[in-house]
Amino acid sequence: MPKFYARRRLSILAAFTGLIASVALFQAPTASAALPTPVSAATARSYLATLTVATEDRTGYDRDLFNHWITISGTCNTRETVLKRDGSNVVTDSACASTSGSWYSPYDGATWTAASDLDIDHLVPLAEAWDSGADAWTSSKRQSFANDLTRPQLIAVTDNVNQAKGDQDPATWMPSVTSYRCTYVRAWVQVKYYYGLSVDSAEKSALTSYLSGC
16 A cells, blocks of 8 residues: 555544544533442332331431541541542542542533532432431431442532432432433432331332333
């Protein structure tokens, strides 16, 4: 093959490779990348079928009864650990505070470059847990729940979205990114199942409906 054509083919190949890289660069982040992968929809449906259905009772709830943001390693607490896990190119200082990085919030599809714009959401809220069984737990178990990095329970999301969610369950609040809802309900059921928490009737109905489409 003449050298001119060989060089031209290499040039075209390089340009094509660059185009592929550019497309990959601008693709939306994988929404489920931040959260420990929840159980499958089929497993979530089987878990949901076993959960006790009960009326919620918030008597005596106090957020301080769930000791959250404990030290995980060195100077890093739970919040800082999740920020580092869920972000891209996160840089931290000697106190483990995130000084730079990028975070994608799968609830609303927003991307942030300041850690102050992120809340760490308890996917199953602390008040919701209290309402559905955590009022009978020991302080140690409530602490484990509030800082659980193993189950799909903690995730970095846009702060005002988390605040709008508050203590609502899937009967009254779901992520606005519809493609994330299946991940969300699978995680919700897994956490409730693992901790032996109950569901109320509206919550179970909503979970059943969403899981049927997963």
